Amino acid sequence: MxxxxxxxxxxxxxxxxxxxxxxxxxxxxxxxxxxxxxxxxxxxxxxxxxxxxxxxxxxxxxxxxxxxxxxxxxxxxxxxxxxxxxxxxxxxxxxxxxxxxxxxxxxxxxxxxxxxxxxxxxxxxxxxxxxxxxxxxxxxxxxxxxxxxxxxxxxxxxxxxxxxxxxxxxxxxxxxxxxxxxxxxKHEQTKIVSNIQSEIIASGEKAYLVTDDFMHILSSNELAKVYLKDILGTSIEEDLSRESPCTWLPFLLGGQGQEQMEDSVQTRVIRNYVFKIYTYDQCYSNGIIDRYHWITISKIEEKEKQDHGRRELPLTVTEHKVAELLYEGMTYKAIADSLVVSYHTVKKHVQNIYLKCEIQNRYQLFKLMDEENFDK
Missing domain, CATH: 3.30.450.40 (GAF domain)
Known part of the structure; x- marks a missing residue:
């Protein structure tokens, strides 16, 4: 050589x-x-x-x-x-x-x-x-x-x-x-953000932002900016930059860590806004895991104005318990441990929940659970 x-x-x-x-x-x-x-x-x-x-x-x-x-x-x-x-x-x-x-x-x-x-x-x-x-x-x-x-x-x-x-x-x-x-x-992140945005649209959420695990905001929509300005002031525009870390994200993502699973969700209430923080892990054959977050934002007062005439979820007692634990942000494994059943049993319950509620993913379930909780 x-x-x-x-x-x-x-x-x-x-x-x-x-x-x-x-x-x-x-x-x-x-x-x-x-x-x-x-x-x-x-x-x-x-x-x-x-x-x-x-x-x-x-x-x-x-x-x-x-x-x-x-x-x-x-x-x-x-x-x-x-x-x-x-x-x-x-x-x-x-x-x-x-x-x-x-x-x-x-x-x-x-x-x-x-x-x-x-x-x-x-x-x-x-x-x-x-x-x-x-x-x-x-x-x-x-x-x-x-x-x-x-x-x-x-x-x-x-x-x-x-x-x-x-x-x-x-x-x-x-x-x-x-x-x-x-x-x-950049090319990879563009694809990841696009996939996440599709999930957000399917869930029906209207305000969102997507971040990596190092406090960079990769994407956000206009309604999210309006909500964030209401909470943090007009200076928020300077933080919505892809090239530099966002100063307030560590507070919002507090508690997020590598020990969390990809299917977990955290809920934060700041003033009259509800933040739901989901994780997305990009895994590689060499063992590296790049973690991303997508965060939806909704106003509590908007939820309270929703139609209260919706039917209750058509679930068995066990299925309803599984749905509640999912809503609380628990992973499949954590739910299995809590109910003293197998991981595959939990997965089967989730499949039945999706089928009965006529939904396709976990995020649509959160929306239904929100509606049911506000009905009560």
Missing amino acids: NYSKTSENTGSDVNFFTEISEHQISAREFFSCVLLDALDRNFHLQNALISYYDTKGDFLSWTSKNGVMMDSNTHPYRAYIDKDLIRHIIFQEAVKDRLTYFNIEPRLYVATDILGKDQYDDSPHAQFLQSHFNMKYSLSMAFGINAYIQVTFFKTAEQGDFSEEEVQSLRKIYVYVANSYKNFK
Whole structure:
């Protein structure tokens, strides 16, 4: 492998940029073997590894040209996790800088620069590379939320450490990858928001906003803006920006966490408005989960004016109990534990509820439950 080839001609640059630009449009996951193959084919970067972490810095898996290797008790990285100073520094700096998938400024970490050239040969890092990859030197790139994706390139002792010229070439490659990843995430989020909006329309809710788990508002409609202005004032317009975190969302999303399931819902009452907060998880084969929220807003006084002549839900006692627990925001598993039945029994009850109430999803059930509660 000759790293100097990464800067020999612009043809490779153009081919690589074209390849990953096409990849970003059709890919289900951006950081994959396809990217590793493109790096090798265009820049002769044969020895590379993609590592994945959650947003708290915990290891999930890594990908080589042989595919994905998920974390397990026997994973080679397990014995080295606590000694990985480089990953610790990458994570801490990413948290401090609030790194997201929209970052395109190069974030490169040369192992010998971090650990010191004099102490490097005896470091746990050098020993780990030698034991598991038969390599000596490494350079890592950090991408995504809190640097939860890390692409590492290796060199042997014979090849020597990364030169300044090679680092500059890799900085350029970082920008190519980061820009394509940014476009990939925007394209992916557009599809996610569109799917969520379809669910909201089907539920009959009229005011909504869609957010990611890092306080960015991805979409909102005009009625939601009117309601939010009534609560928070006219300055709300400045917060409805996709590029910067929203200052009041942490208060609204308080209590939301990774332990919550995708089919859970939280209800908040602020002044005379009811906020219902749903979760949507985008899961990847590497173990990463990107969490989104969609929030509906309704005025309590509007609900009280609804027609009170509606029929009661045509459910059995058990089905009604399941419906109430769903309305309270409990997951299928939590309902099964509460009623001391199996998960599949709960699922069957839910199917019967949908059939009897002539609805198609959980969100339409919430609307019916609202109507029944206000009738009483």
